[in-house]
Amino acid sequence: MTKDYCGIEHDKNPEGVKATDKFARRINYLRVSVTDRCNLRCFYCMPENGICQLNHKQILRYEELLRVIRISSENGIDKVRITGGEPLVRKGIIDFIKDVAKIKAINDLTLTTNGIMLADMAKDIFDAGLKRLNISIDSLKERTYSKITRSGYLKKVLAGLQKAYEVGFHPIKINVVVIRGLNDDEVTDFAKMTQERPYCVRFIEYMPIGDKNNWDKKLFVPSLEIRSKINRYKQLEPVTKTDKSSPSSDYKFAGAPGTVGFISPLSKHFCLMCNRLRLTADGKLRSCLFSENEVDIKDALRSGKDDEHISKIILDSISGKPEGHEKLSESANKKRSMYSIGG
Numbered sequence: 001m002t003k004d005y006c007g008i009e010h011d012k013n014p015e016g017v018k019a020t021d022k023f024a025r026r027i028n029y030l031r032v033s034v035t036d037r038c039n040l041r042c043f044y045c046m047p048e049n050g051i052c053q054l055n056h057k058q059i060l061r062y063e064e065l066l067r068v069i070r071i072s073s074e075n076g077i078d079k080v081r082i083t084g085g086e087p088l089v090r091k092g093i094i095d096f097i098k099d100v101a102k103i104k105a106i107n108d109l110t111l112t113t114n115g116i117m118l119a120d121m122a123k124d125i126f127d128a129g130l131k132r133l134n135i136s137i138d139s140l141k142e143r144t145y146s147k148i149t150r151s152g153y154l155k156k157v158l159a160g161l162q163k164a165y166e167v168g169f170h171p172i173k174i175n176v177v178v179i180r181g182l183n184d185d186e187v188t189d190f191a192k193m194t195q196e197r198p199y200c201v202r203f204i205e206y207m208p209i210g211d212k213n214n215w216d217k218k219l220f221v222p223s224l225e226i227r228s229k230i231n232r233y234k235q236l237e238p239v240t241k242t243d244k245s246s247p248s249s250d251y252k253f254a255g256a257p258g259t260v261g262f263i264s265p266l267s268k269h270f271c272l273m274c275n276r277l278r279l280t281a282d283g284k285l286r287s288c289l290f291s292e293n294e295v296d297i298k299d300a301l302r303s304g305k306d307d308e309h310i311s312k313i314i315l316d317s318i319s320g321k322p323e324g325h326e327k328l329s330e331s332a333n334k335k336r337s338m339y340s341i342g343g
């Protein structure tokens with residue numbers, strides 16, 4: 001085991017790992033989308049109206065999700081992220097977290113949330129056994145936040161962040177999608193948060209995913225530009241990477257308790273180190289965010305197939321993982337946006 005700068009232990013090479021793809025990448029990280037529903041409508045992720053949501057029969061039941069996670073864990077998955085849509089809107093999510101936390105081989109359990117419901121739920125999530133959180137906050141200004149999310153109240157998210165901090169989540173990663181002309185003037189303010197608290201603020205490049213994500217070259221801000229802007233306030237120093245599969249290049253201000261990270265899917269591909277597999281809420285395995293290739297697992301789950309069969313579907317999906325993706329310029333993935341894949 002080695003520890004990264006956030007204090008997270010990474011098991012480098014556990015015995016019996018089967019999940020290695022054709023390019024010798026060890027696939028040990030499963031992102032599980034529990035819903036395509038959301039209580040926000042971020043303009044880069046979801047259309048404002050007319051969303052065709054999945055019905056109850058279409059989405060995997062908790063016991064089905066748990067079965068896939070358990071079988072994945074027997075094939076080398078040791079890290080799980082619960083995501084969506086907004087995972088906290090799904091009824092029964094706390095009990096689901098408890099059940100995932102009980103799966104022995106999962107030694108790293110995290111969740112990505114927009115934080116709107118977090119003030120009320122943070123303690124229950126923590127007590128359920130999940131200790132690491134990613135919270136998406138794209139602006140620290142109430143009006144800009146409402147404009148980006150089309151419906152959200154910044155006050156609620158900040159209350160959720162505060163509660164998560166008090167409850168003891170660590171690390172708390174703050175995801176910020178940077179959009180030119182909207183929130184690119186706030187990047188230094190976000191970075192300053194890491195001087196006060198041990199937050200990992202991570203700037204994410206706006207990705208052209210889905211056909212209604214409003215992506216435009218003019219709105220795209222490359223990570224390098226964001227970093228230069230922050231450096232003009234105070235020089236960032238690189239942090240040595242211990243988790244090689246992390247897509248984030250991390251830095252910190254001298255003496256700061258937190259870190260500033262840059263996730264650059266467009267300007268700097270991280271395919272070479274990618275260790276991820278995704279399970280969508282409607283039961284498809286996706287081995288690459290930017291490829292439309294999906295492998296259905298729902299039918300097998302619902303037609304009485306045994307664990308060996310399910311295991312083979314998981315391993316087949318892993319072995320079909322593409323080496324990388326093309327340069328992303330327009331919509332990389334027209335069929336699905338992030339809310340329906342699971343971010």
Ligand code: SAM
Nearest residue numbers: 045084085086112113114136175206207338343
């Ligand atoms: N609803 C939760 C949230 O917003 O944190 C979890 C799901 S959301 C799809 C996961 C992450 O994907 C969020 O941090 C969001 O900002 C990011 N995301 C969605 N669409 C994106 C896009 N077009 N480009 C970059 N990041 C995107």
Ligand code: SF4
Nearest residue numbers: 038042045085114339
């Ligand atoms: Fe909802 Fe998250 Fe997509 Fe925003 S980014 S619309 S919060 S799923």
